[in-house]
Amino acid sequence: MIDLILNQTLNGLASASSLFLVASGLSIIFGVTRIVNFAHGSLYMLGAYLAWTLVGRFGPTDALGFWGGVLLAAVLTGLIGVVIEVLILRRIYQAPELFQLLATFGVVLMLQDVALGLWGAEDKIGPRAPGFKSFVILFGNRFPTYELFLIAVGPLVLLILWLLFQKTRWGTLVRAATQDREMVGALGVNQRLLFTSVFAFGSMLAGLGGALQLPREAVTLHMDLSMISEAFVVVVVGGLGSVTGAYLAAVLIGILHAFGILIFPKITLVLVFLVMAVVLVVKPYGLMGKAPVGHQRAHGPAEPLLLPADGLTKLAGLIGLIILALAPLVAPDHILLTLTELVIFALFAASLHFMMGPGGMASFGHAAYFGLGAYGAALAVKWLGAPMEPALLLAPFLAGIAGVVFGWFCVRLSGVYLAMLTLAFAQIAWATAFQSVDLTGGDNGILGVWPSAWAVSKPAYYYLTLAVCAASIVALRLTIFSPFGYGLRAARDNPLRAEAIGLDVVRIQWVAFAVAAFCAGIAGGLFAFFKGSVFPTYMAIPRSVDALLMVLLGGVQTVSGPIIGAFAYAGLSEQLMKLTMYWRFVLGLSIVLLVVLFPRGLVGAGLALRERWRKEPEPAATLVEARP
Template identity: 60%
Template sequence: MSSIVVQFLNGLAGASTLFLIAVGLSLIFGVTRIVNFAHGSLYMLGIYIAYSAVGAFGAAGALGFWGAILAAALAVGLFGALVEVLILRRIYQAPELFQLLATFALVLMVKDFVLWAWGPEDLLGPRAPGLDGAVAILGQRFPEYDLFMIAVGPVVLGLLWLLLNRTRWGTLVRAATQDREMVGALGVNQKWLFTGVFALGAFLAGLGGALQVPREPAQLFLDLTAIADAFVIVVVGGMGSIPGAFLAALIIGEVKAFCIGLGNVTLLGVEVSFSKLTLVIEFIVMAIVLVVRPWGLLGRPQAAQRAAPTHIEPPLRAALRGLAAGAAVLALALAALPLTGAAYTVVLMTDILIFALFAASLHFIMGPAGMVSFGHAAYFGLGAYGAGLVLLRAGAPMEVALAAGPLAAALGAAVFGWFCVRLAGVYFAMLTLAFAQIGWSVVFQWDSFTGGSNGLVGVWPAAWLSSKSAFYLFVLVLCGAGLAALRRILFSPFGYALRAGRDSPLRCDAIGIDIKRLQWAAFTLVGAFAGTAGALYAFSKGSLSPDLMAIPRSVDALVMVLLGGVQTLAGPAVGAAAFTWLQDTIARNTEYWQSLLGATILIIVLAFPQGIVGSLARLGTRAEAE
């Protein structure tokens, strides 16, 4: 009994932190309509800055400690204001995808900044002066600081309520959440309103991080775990609802606490580690909520959105004869590559082909079907692990393992996709990211089966493919066939129906097209293609690691598609080639490849909203017109 009470209190303490992160995300989205993927990074910055500030101000005195916490939160708030003024202001009119990418570029840059400034080691801060003891609750010792944390959530909720309901600024924020254009037409300068809201959200995330200093070490992966948690909470609570965020934080906080509290339990003779299943349980909670209330516990149905009239692509045209001949020549040239004896180029080209298929599979749902996934690497990774585990754990031959990869990926995509296609736009992006993060944690934590963070080694192809050249040709055939198949499907009734669903869901419904079902099928189908790429990748490297399905790899794929241009069919392959080559060239020379990538994304987003091939094509049409 007493342990249950303590677990319950632990849950409340955790819920406060979750609430602080999620509520800022929700507020910012409400007013600016931007989902801030960097919100977890702001949280991480909060914890690192607070660690240093506590050191600098002196942790012994209460003033020093609490001053440091507040200073860290304010610093993060200020950083948020800068980000809004320097970056987001320029892209409020840009397509949703570009806004998401811009905030993701920040994730990459903040991560490298933290690595540069604080190094890769975990940093544990001191205890809070005056709250460093424990109190006895029903005979169990419970940290005083956690009692304090329990109070933080409701206090912040109350203060936010007062701010939003008892000040004119709050009234304006609520009005802008509903109709920001009208607020502008009434003479309110929204710019500063947006900056203020973004700074407030950043401050809250920073505060959430800073307050964690005495509770957990500052670590480099906190950004993504925090953002995944925050996404789960806003999806469960309802986007834009502050009480919803609070309620969802309580539920998720409690669920997590009880899972950790249960620890290892033997169920039907099988030892289950509940403490490692926290994310899976979170997923189950979210799944249930999504089925029962698709807009979250306290959320409201999204208003049906009409596609913005400015980003309409031209109708599909069958390839010209010249283009088909060009593709044939290119295929022959690629097949002849091993004859040149350039071993390194063969390996690099193997990577490029694999990523071309991976990127094309993402492009298929992103472009024609209009579903922007931020977690596509989950299916790449599932394919790799599916193949690797069947090879190593079941002792199956390579050929069987290679088939198992796409199967596993398609299965995973079918399960996750069933939930994801119920949502659209940014909600879809958030959910795909949350699922990918959950998949990653399962692989990362399940040491006994997946090898955990160390991964698995010995995933080598069969003897007949053991030479790099033979494997390259094998990859060329499979990826070439995959790319051709994806292209063919785009021109089929199924591909057309997906584009129809993107263009006008209303019209689809009126001509008998069950668009959600087709989208689900498409999600599963591209999962299989991504899984094929993943399985080939595993065999090309001979090893597996959780990095294969981590969020940054999902973003790599997005950048490849973006580099090539979302509205072009050849784009993903060109983008994959450019990206992989660049990464190979640059990553060898710097530790900070991620932030370079982030900066590149920002430049692309700010300068070429059509992608590279798309911009070239546009230049071409302009030249033609003149």
């Protein structure tokens, strides 16, 4: 028994090393540039692919060929980082942080297709490392020497990083910039150069992490997203910006996985979730993290006020609704199908907007609640034999309850921490659906989720969807302009002052989180009966990003934005998928371009034009930095 424990501990330590390399790079980049680099997992993947190619070319049996290939792969990944920074990130350092996250997600999509184009869809098996092909007998078990090597890499890199940051001028500048990058610039340091070098360095660490995995596991196109969600967990648990914290957390998560697989093979991720929950309850900013203080950049420009719809907007909404209601009279069935889906997505996007816009809480895992709604409906049908109506009623409650539980943790954080945590929760929900084959059918999903007889026809189900979604969206709108909505916005704009006037900020945000989850669940339930089946992919990261894109495309500071965004985005991506096999690349590129060109979203850009047109007098209330 004790042998087994020691053995699994070693396994955990070995897997912690690559995780640490990626997470520390992520953490360092965030510290200086304040950008959470979603594409960091992709750089890790590229490092592995590049190493596979280079090692194959240089000769995998030759020590120089292997290690040279691994190191060169890391350096090349660093250079790719430079290209990304110079071409994209440099242009958006001033943009709101969500747009930055989104742009890096665009890079994720692009790199996915680049890897697909260059290396194909097949998994690549790497060679074993020269000099580390054998194993040693440890505690009565065979233990590969390469694993021992990896165990040593973690602390070694930690030491190198420490020396670099404490003993070099570059390190001093990085630490200073982590604290106050504006001041560093005012003291004559070329920030641009510093940012580029930091991004290159962080990318190189990710590339090295990927390259070192070569002898250990197959290189696949899925490495990016699975790594990035784990790295987020590690960074949140360790404390954003702390390299030592990242190491501790990586070890913790690594060991947890090693034991989890042994003891509870089906709920390893739930275990990770529980540990993360405990850590965050005890230390909200992670093991080694500190509460953000001092000169942090605000979330972009001051939020314009959301005003209740004026007559014109109301009229436009009404006309839109009437057109949608009349559509079945003229539209053929296949158009109705598309419309049904769009209407569902509009509610999904509106629910996310509710927590993101007025709530100021950006969720990168909103699909969890959409998916839970869908599963709620499907499980009710499958296990309770429920017909459609009660199943649809039940569905949002599963999502809402999850929102209450997950939300409790999330609202204790803010900004990028919150975004990362929501992503991690979504990943857990996805993995639970994926792993619990007995309950959910795993990857095969749940089939045969069909509407009741009266709603089977396309127009009938369309009307049902339209009625439920329109009512929900109107209810969300009314909430935004209710006292609760005003409280929510007060909590977003200035939590301290909001508390000072007696608002329970955490509770308000918690409720908003749960409401958003509940509404996403409504959309999910409708979607389940619409498709007739439910799969774990409903909860996967790409679906969460879909929702984000809809909201941001429309513009987060407008109420009608998400609806317009949903229609624009869903329409666009469907067309793209038909046009090219490399639709991800095109989509990613469009996202990046959109962020660079329209940092306020489509409706926001329209409003800005209108403002310029009218030369409106300054509104009575604008948020201005209090200092002169």
